[in-house]
Amino acid sequence: MDQSNNVTIFILLGLSKNKNIEILCFVLFLFCYIAIWVGNLLIMISITCSPLMNQPMYFFLNCLSLSDLCYTSTVTPKLMTDLLAERKTISYSNCMTQLFILHFLGGVEIFILTGMAYDRYVAICKPLHYTVIMSRQRCHAIVTACCTGALIHSASQFLLTIFLPFCGPNEIDHYFCDVYPLLKLACTDTYRIGLLVIVNSGLIALMTFVILMVSYFLILYTIRAYPAESRTKALSTCSSHVTVVVLFFVPVLFIYIRPATTFPEDKVFALFYTIIAPMFNPLIYTLRNMEMKNAMRKMWCHYFYHKEMP
Numbered sequence: 659m660d661q662s663n664n665v666t667i668f669i670l671l672g673l674s675k676n677k678n679i680e681i682l683c684f685v686l687f688l689f690c691y692i693a694i695w696v697g698n699l700l701i702m703i704s705i706t707c708s709p710l711m712n713q714p715m716y717f718f719l720n721c722l723s724l725s726d727l728c729y730t731s732t733v734t735p736k737l738m739t740d741l742l743a744e745r746k747t748i749s750y751s752n753c754m755t756q757l758f759i760l761h762f763l764g765g766v767e768i769f770i771l772t773g774m775a776y777d778r779y780v781a782i783c784k785p786l787h788y789t790v791i792m793s794r795q796r797c798h799a800i801v802t803a804c805c806t807g808a809l810i811h812s813a814s815q816f817l818l819t820i821f822l823p824f825c826g827p828n829e830i831d832h833y834f835c836d837v838y839p840l841l842k843l844a845c846t847d848t849y850r851i852g853l854l855v856i857v858n859s860g861l862i863a864l865m866t867f868v869i870l871m872v873s874y875f876l877i878l879y880t881i882r883a884y885p886a887e888s889r890t891k892a893l894s895t896c897s898s899h900v901t902v903v904v905l906f907f908v909p910v911l912f913i914y915i916r917p918a919t920t921f922p923e924d925k926v927f928a929l930f931y932t933i934i935a936p937m938f939n940p941l942i943y944t945l946r947n948m949e950m951k952n953a954m955r956k957m958w959c960h961y962f963y964h965k966e967m968p
Contacts, residue, residue, distance in 0.1 A: 665824035665843075668753050670746040671831045672737075673925055684741040690937045691734045697940025698723040700954065708953040714792040715781070715895075716950075718774045719943055721801055725770060726936040729763035732756055733834045733932045740833065750824075753835040758816040760834065761859075764910075764931070765808025768866050771903055773800045775873040778899065782892050783880045814858050818851050831920060832928070838913070838920050852917055860915040867907045874900055898942045905935040 674680055701723045710716040736756075740746040748756070780791050815837055822844040832839045837855050841848040874896055881892045909927040944950045 665826060665828045666750050667828065668748050668750065668835070668843075669829045670740060670748060670833055671829055672740055672746050672833050680741045684738055687734060687738050687741070687933060690933050691730065691738070694726065694730050694734075694933075694937050694940075697937070697944075698727050701940050701944065701950075704950070704954040704957050707957055710949065710953050712794075714777045714797050715774065717794075717797050718770055718777060718801075721804075722767065722770050722774070722939065725763055725766045726939055729760070729767055730933060730936045732759045732763060737833050746833075748830075748835060753830075753840075754816065754820055757819060757835045757837065757840075758812050760836070760932075761815045762808050762812035765811040765862075766804055767906070768863065768910075769804035769807050770801070771899075771906070772866055772870060773804060774899060775870045775903075776800070778896060779873045779877055782877045811858060811862060815855070818854055818858070822846065822848070822851070831922075832925055834928075834932070836928070838924070842920055856915065856917070860911070863907060863910045863914055867903070867911065870903050870907075901942050902935065902939055905938060906931050 672680070673683055702720055705711050705716045705720045705723075711720065733756075736748070777792055781788050784791065819837055819840055822840065823846055824840075824843055825845040827843060830839045830843065837859070838852075841852055841855070877892065877896055881889050884892065909930040912927050913924055944954065
């Protein structure tokens, strides 16, 4: 029998062995998941049903909200059901599927954030050429490139993991299937595969983070000469983007930029990029953005006004 077929089910150790902490976490994550759905759906409906959809920044924000919803849905529902379950298990095939989808949607998220940074860079540093550079065709090309890049990244992670032999034990010290916890269980030498994971996940995240930070530094350098009002608006937009980037990238870098080892803290850091950052995205992008708030107010006031009319 093939060694790799010895394990058909993995046991997830989850966040805690304390039942009271698990119930508390369930309530907390249920609130987070509802907030993610409500916040991102509000953004998507408000952008789609308003003229904001014609602006590249909001076109990308709409894509980010959609990827947020799909991304968190690959982990959060399973995590919440496991918090209430006595035995937390996941089949081998579901584990590999979760790993592939999670890395694909995570990649889409990272690359869309880069697209948004490029959009802000062009808007602030090359305003006269903005409409030509950020045409609708270019926006669609950027989103297509984001999905293609994410697919290549995810397929690479998947192929590194799918051929690993698992012959026991089968306990994953995490709340979802990820590469490093699986490498720990493989009954073969995974040193080289671990290096490839660093190159694939760690360096992609690091390079993207550096590109994002450089683009925002160039924006801040450019707006020094702007009038006070324009400078304030640009700073407000960029500061919200930087907040999202830091919330998402710092935990990702902590986990993937080091050799293939796992720490107990990994689970807590993973919560930031799987649940907490996607929950804060709608708040950060709407509360700090006057155009977005006005669009939401107009659309929902118009909706309820017509609903109440006889």
